[in-house]
Amino acid sequence: MAEEATRTADPVRTAALIELADVEKVFDVRRRTGPLRREKARVRAVDGIGFTVSRGEMVGYIGPNGAGKSTTIKMLTGILTPSAGRLRVAGIDPSRERTRLARRIGVVFGQRTTLWWDLPLIDSYRLVHRMYRIPDDRYRRNLERCVELLDLGALLDVPVRQLSLGQRMRGDIAAALLHDPEVLYLDEPTIGLDVVSKAKVREFLRDLNAERATTVLLTTHDLTDIEHLCNRVMVIDHGRLVYDGTLAGLHAIAPGERILVVDLEHRHPPIEVAGARPVRVEGPRQWLAFPASASAAPIVAAIAADYPLVDLSVREPDIESVIARMYAERPTPP
Numbered sequence: 001m002a003e004e005a006t007r008t009a010d011p012v013r014t015a016a017l018i019e020l021a022d023v024e025k026v027f028d029v030r031r032r033t034g035p036l037r038r039e040k041a042r043v044r045a046v047d048g049i050g051f052t053v054s055r056g057e058m059v060g061y062i063g064p065n066g067a068g069k070s071t072t073i074k075m076l077t078g079i080l081t082p083s084a085g086r087l088r089v090a091g092i093d094p095s096r097e098r099t100r101l102a103r104r105i106g107v108v109f110g111q112r113t114t115l116w117w118d119l120p121l122i123d124s125y126r127l128v129h130r131m132y133r134i135p136d137d138r139y140r141r142n143l144e145r146c147v148e149l150l151d152l153g154a155l156l157d158v159p160v161r162q163l164s165l166g167q168r169m170r171g172d173i174a175a176a177l178l179h180d181p182e183v184l185y186l187d188e189p190t191i192g193l194d195v196v197s198k199a200k201v202r203e204f205l206r207d208l209n210a211e212r213a214t215t216v217l218l219t220t221h222d223l224t225d226i227e228h229l230c231n232r233v234m235v236i237d238h239g240r241l242v243y244d245g246t247l248a249g250l251h252a253i254a255p256g257e258r259i260l261v262v263d264l265e266h267r268h269p270p271i272e273v274a275g276a277r278p279v280r281v282e283g284p285r286q287w288l289a290f291p292a293s294a295s296a297a298p299i300v301a302a303i304a305a306d307y308p309l310v311d312l313s314v315r316e317p318d319i320e321s322v323i324a325r326m327y328a329e330r331p332t333p334p
């Protein structure tokens with residue numbers, strides 16, 4: 001895994017658009033230690049991270065809650081200044097030249113909107129047009145393209161606060177792209193969206209990357225986002241980069257399990273079938289775990305042959321459990 005983690009620090013990769021070397025971010029905080037007592041403490045949110053991302057890459061940046069993902073993204077946009085280390089985006093030091101960098105990057109936060117809440121969607125785009133001083137023809141071209149591909153036509157005159165979460169997210173993505181950024185940071189872009197909206201957003205991002213070679217750094221708790229979009233994934237834990245490689249490689253390090261949820265006609269003792277183990281029984285519903293790398297088909301066929309099957313579904317392991325398993329298998333860092 002150490003090899004994987006250093007793979008991208010290769011200086012030969014010259015087309016690096018995002019570069020971090022030994023980057024740290026330390027917060028000084030005051031903690032309550034009693035009714036009237038407060039103590040100074042230091043939180044090392046990012047602890048010596050180094051990686052590079054080349055032009056046109058789509059990279060997943062994942063890790064448990066509090067791992068340091070948002071802090072990294074905030075440093076990459078210039079909102080936060082690193083406590084130590086070197087950081088460049090498109091050759092620019094983000095915290096020193098935040099305004100210049102803003103013309104080269106786009107940012108979308110799934111949990112927050114950058115659109116004007118009370119204004120119709122189109123007015124937000126007009127404001128972005130002026131704020132970024134986007135040439136008129138370029139603005140029109142980009143707007144038309146986003147409206148068509150993100151299906152925004154019927155929404156342009158609707159105040160943002162009346163949009164559904166999925167509509168708002170598509171609106172936010174368009175706003176982040178009107179000035180043709182080279183780098184797009186996406187923080188949980190599919191959180192809370194229904195299956196159709198998720199698919200739409202993913203398809204749009206894939207096309208954007210294919211057509212414009214936009215570099216994308218994506219944080220998400222949804223493994224399917226990574227599966228559909230990223231051939232590289234970086235895992236951060238306690239402020240340190242603990243994995244940098246393919247998603248398949250991550251699964252291989254943390255051989256997870258998938259869960260088969262089986263609905264039978266009636267209550268039944270735990271199902272016995274080769275290749276899966278029963279993990280839970282609740283009335284007529286049973287849960288069986290099987291290796292993520294195995295096919296569900298033979299297990300499903302065997303159950304259908306021997307049990308009164310009504311319905312079934314397969315659940316992917318959530319990213320937290322994949323990562324948790326991965327950590328359980330690796331030695332604790334010094």
Ligand SMILES: Nc1ncnc2c1ncn2[C@@H]1O[C@H](COP(=O)(O)OP(=O)(O)OP(=O)(O)O)[C@@H](O)[C@H]1O
Nearest residue numbers: 027029043045063064065066067068069070071072
């Ligand atoms: N402004 C701040 N002041 C003090 N501590 C902070 C601040 N911002 C973040 N932290 C701390 O830094 C650590 C990393 O936080 P960060 O928000 O980067 O994690 P994250 O990986 O984005 O988590 P999540 O998935 O929950 O969003 C946490 O311990 C957090 O409490």
